[in-house]
Amino acid sequence: MSLLTVGTVAFDTIETAFGKVDRVVGGAAMYIGLAASKFTTPINLVSVVGGDFPEKELKYMESLGINLDGLQIKKNEKSFFWAGKYHDDMNGRDTLVTDLNVLADFDPILPEAHKKPDYVMLGNLTPDVQMRVLDQLKKKPKLVAMDTMNFWMDVAWDSLLKTIQKVDLLLINDEEARQLSGEHSLLKAAKAILKMGPKILVIKKGEHGALLFQDKSVFFAPALPLEKVMDPTGAGDTFAGGMMGYLAMKDRLTKDNFKKAIIVGSAMASFCVEKFSNERMKELTTDMVKLRIKEFEKLVKFGAPL
Amino acid sequence: MSLLTVGTVAFDTIETAFGKVDRVVGGAAMYIGLAASKFTTPINLVSVVGGDFPEKELKYMESLGINLDGLQIKKNEKSFFWAGKYHDDMNGRDTLVTDLNVLADFDPILPEAHKKPDYVMLGNLTPDVQMRVLDQLKKKPKLVAMDTMNFWMDVAWDSLLKTIQKVDLLLINDEEARQLSGEHSLLKAAKAILKMGPKILVIKKGEHGALLFQDKSVFFAPALPLEKVMDPTGAGDTFAGGMMGYLAMKDRLTKDNFKKAIIVGSAMASFCVEKFSNERMKELTTDMVKLRIKEFEKLVKFGAPL
Numbered sequence: 001m002s003l004l005t006v007g008t009v010a011f012d013t014i015e016t017a018f019g020k021v022d023r024v025v026g027g028a029a030m031y032i033g034l035a036a037s038k039f040t041t042p043i044n045l046v047s048v049v050g051g052d053f054p055e056k057e058l059k060y061m062e063s064l065g066i067n068l069d070g071l072q073i074k075k076n077e078k079s080f081f082w083a084g085k086y087h088d089d090m091n092g093r094d095t096l097v098t099d100l101n102v103l104a105d106f107d108p109i110l111p112e113a114h115k116k117p118d119y120v121m122l123g124n125l126t127p128d129v130q131m132r133v134l135d136q137l138k139k140k141p142k143l144v145a146m147d148t149m150n151f152w153m154d155v156a157w158d159s160l161l162k163t164i165q166k167v168d169l170l171l172i173n174d175e176e177a178r179q180l181s182g183e184h185s186l187l188k189a190a191k192a193i194l195k196m197g198p199k200i201l202v203i204k205k206g207e208h209g210a211l212l213f214q215d216k217s218v219f220f221a222p223a224l225p226l227e228k229v230m231d232p233t234g235a236g237d238t239f240a241g242g243m244m245g246y247l248a249m250k251d252r253l254t255k256d257n258f259k260k261a262i263i264v265g266s267a268m269a270s271f272c273v274e275k276f277s278n279e280r281m282k283e284l285t286t287d288m289v290k291l292r293i294k295e296f297e298k299l300v301k302f303g304a305p306l
Numbered sequence: 307m308s309l310l311t312v313g314t315v316a317f318d319t320i321e322t323a324f325g326k327v328d329r330v331v332g333g334a335a336m337y338i339g340l341a342a343s344k345f346t347t348p349i350n351l352v353s354v355v356g357g358d359f360p361e362k363e364l365k366y367m368e369s370l371g372i373n374l375d376g377l378q379i380k381k382n383e384k385s386f387f388w389a390g391k392y393h394d395d396m397n398g399r400d401t402l403v404t405d406l407n408v409l410a411d412f413d414p415i416l417p418e419a420h421k422k423p424d425y426v427m428l429g430n431l432t433p434d435v436q437m438r439v440l441d442q443l444k445k446k447p448k449l450v451a452m453d454t455m456n457f458w459m460d461v462a463w464d465s466l467l468k469t470i471q472k473v474d475l476l477l478i479n480d481e482e483a484r485q486l487s488g489e490h491s492l493l494k495a496a497k498a499i500l501k502m503g504p505k506i507l508v509i510k511k512g513e514h515g516a517l518l519f520q521d522k523s524v525f526f527a528p529a530l531p532l533e534k535v536m537d538p539t540g541a542g543d544t545f546a547g548g549m550m551g552y553l554a555m556k557d558r559l560t561k562d563n564f565k566k567a568i569i570v571g572s573a574m575a576s577f578c579v580e581k582f583s584n585e586r587m588k589e590l591t592t593d594m595v596k597l598r599i600k601e602f603e604k605l606v607k608f609g610a611p612l
Contacts, residue, residue: 089490184395187531208514211531220528220605225493225517246611260611293611299526300606305552305566305599 001248004141005032006046006108006133007123007237009053009071013083013097014276016090018230024277025057027080028123028147031234033066034281035241035268036121038289040248041065044114046133048102051075060282069111077102090229091206110136119248121240122146127156127163134166143253145169146198147240150176165197171240173204186211187218202243202262204236212262214255221262222299224270224292231276235269238281242268267292307554310447311338312352312414312439313429313543315359315377319389319403320582322396324536330583331363333386334429334453337540339372340587341547341574342427344595346554347371350420352439354408357381366588375417383408396535397512416442425554427546428452433462433469440472449559451475452504453546456482471503477546479510492517493524508549508568510542518568520561527568528605530576530598537582541575544587548574573598 007029013022029047036043043066051074062068083097108129116139122130124147134144146167152160153176164170170193178184181192190201190213201213207229212219243265250257270292274280313335319328335353342349349372357380368374389403414435422445428436430453440450452473458466459482470476476499484490487498496507496519507519513535518525549571556563576598580586 185531185533185535187533205514208511209528218531218605219608220531222515222526222528222606225491225524225526227491227493229491256609259608263608264611290612297608297610299524300528302525302565302569302603303562304603305570306596 001040001118001142001251002042002044003036003040003119003121003244003248004044004046004110004114004117004133005029005036005121005123005241005244006130007032007125008080008103009045009047009049010080010082011053012233012277013081014231014233015085016231017086017088018228019276021231021276023081025054026082026233026277028125028234028237030061030278031237031272031281032121032123032241032244033061034064034278035238035265035272036245036248037064037066038242038268038284038286039245039264042067043245044070044117046070046108046110046114048072048074048106050078050102053079067114070109070114072102072106072109074102084233086232090232093232108133115139117141118251119244120144121244122163122167123237123240124149127152127159131159131163131166134163142251143168143244143247145171145240145244147171147236148176150179153179161196167198169200169202170198171202171204171236173206173236177201177203190218200258204239206232206235210239210262210266212258214258217255219259219262221259221266222296223266224295224299226270226274229273232273234278235272238272239265239269241265263296264293267296307346307424307448307557308348308350309342309346309425309427309550309554310350310352310416310420310423310439311335311342311427311429311547311550312436313338313431314386314409315351315353315355316386316388317359318539318583319387320537320539321391322537323392323394324534325582327537327582329387331360332388332539332583334431334540334543336367336584337543337578337587338427338429338547338550339367340370340584341544341571341578342551342554343370343372344548344574344590344592345551345570348373349551350376350423352376352414352416352420354378354380354412355386356384356408359385373420376415376420378408378412378415380408390539392538396538399538414439421445423447424557425550426450427550428469428473429543429546430455433458433465437465437469437472440469448557449474449550449553451477451546451550453477453542454482456485459485467502473504475506475508476504477508477510477542479512479542483507483509496524506564510545512538512541516545516568516572518564520564523561525565525568527565527572528602529572530601530605532576532580535579538579540584541578544578545571545575547571569602570599573602
């Protein structure tokens with residue numbers, strides 16, 4: 001099944017306790033595409049880069065089944081650039097530089113062939129840009145998922161709520177869920193958010209796993225304890241890409257498939273953080289993915305205690 | 307099977323976002339006893355209180371199958387008293403008062419009948435006092451578990467390491483595991499700690515669940531998302547009590563039973579925090595416990611994704 005995704009394709013300069021990398025490839029749509037392409041193709045990617053973005057990286061994405069007809073290349077401009085430094089515990093980070101460049105006036109224009117997607121993953125971007133993508137669709141997708149961040153809650157509250165209302169599944173982290181709902185308890189936050197439009201909510205808790213709320217039930221996917229978290233950049237996008245790629249592959253939106261999908265998302269994210277940028281994702285074989293998912297099964301499996 | 311436990315029986319004054327309670331009953335051994343007695347009896351409790359401790363609370367413990375022959379009652383002295391205030395997010399707390407009182411010169415003297423326990427749970431106390439309990443045993447127990455805290459790492463490092471060396475199972479929280487091992491990754495921390503003596507390590511992460519390390523495998527028990535966490539006091543002790551009570555009841559130390567035991571511990575702890583002091587624990591019926599454990603099973607159960 002086809003998956004349409006919109007989001008950034010960018011350069012990142014990243015510093016963590018394990019080192020520093022300069023102007024490596026990044027961006028939500030890049031991470032989503034890499035993870036999703038392990039499960040389904042085509043991934044129709046809508047984004048914008050400058051003339052400075054390496055041709056080699058674009059070719060690599062295409063080799064995975066990522067269709068770049070919707071990627072605008074602005075030859076005389078520069079790609080979006082982000083620089084950040086993670087705290088030693090990896091749970092927080094400081095943004096050092098944000099150069100919007102080509103992203104400043106990004107208008108996502110969908111090629112005709114991308115207007116009838118089966119599945120849609122709206123990567124974190126201005127809610128208005130996310131909405132512009134939905135407005136161009138000519139057929140109702142089977143599932144529309146959306147990521148966002150606290151920044152849009154601060155500066156674009158009204159458009160954010162309008163966009164959230166249009167999606168089936170919302171993916172946010174725990175702090176964002178608290179800010180969006182005004183509730184501290186994640187259970188109460190989920191109840192409030194599920195009244196805003198989405199039928200399904202995923203709350204990501206980073207190294208503490210992820211919660212899935214659908215109907216009145218809650219499911220928990222653990223994070224795999226890792227020896228070394230080298231670079232958390234892109235983990236949330238990789239989670240989203242793995243989840244949506246898996247759902248598109250299964251193409252049956254049962255409650256159980258959503259549970260499995262967030263396990264798969266967690267597994268993909270656990271790879272992403274093991275190296276800088278997309279290095280680890282580039283190494284993945286199908287067998288490595290299968291083995292990692294098995295590790296997640298073992299991590300939480302137990303017999304009935306009573 | 308019999309469970310011997312040593313720890314505090316005390317008064318707590320607790321303030322959280324949901325209210326304040328004054329001089330309510332608390333203490334590690336009290337919480338351990340209440341939770342463990344849901345699964346096994348007798349619980350042989352070794353502790354000390356002053357003449358001010360309510361007779362009614364002692365009678366209540368006895369009614370649950372908690373044997374108090376090892377509880378010293380110092381008529382003319384005062385019980386251990388702790389006062390603390392939790393931060394609004396419940397993840398941190400400030401200690402306002404610690405009056406050791408009877409605890410200052412506590413020497414745990416085991417009645418003869420308590421010297422051959424099947425299972426032992428050493429609640430958080432000076433490591434020397436914990437060791438004094440082990441020194442009096444006349445038979446090797448099937449399992450000795452121990453709780454401790456960062457305070458003893460700061461002020462009693464050598465005795466702490468000596469006591470840890472003597473136990474089969476160590477229970478600590480994530481920050482304590484990091485301090486004890488000097489490793490940030492909990493996986494690396496666990497490897498280091500399992501070289502210090504214990505064969506099994508449980509790392510409690512509060513609202514983020516608990517990890518169980520045994521042999522070379524890791525298991526994760528989630529925490530149940532709750533609408534309201536009213537008072538976290540005693541949650542860790544209740545976890546330990548539920549875990550050890552369950553293991554004593556099953557009386558077969560298989561890898562799978564340890565997994566089930568930390569699910570049971572998590573379930574008991576999820577009750578404990580729903581009201582102040584031991585109020586919620588006093589309301590529990592066997593059916594409520596069974597239902598809660600079923601909720602944990604549903605929370606993490608999923609079919610094979612691939």
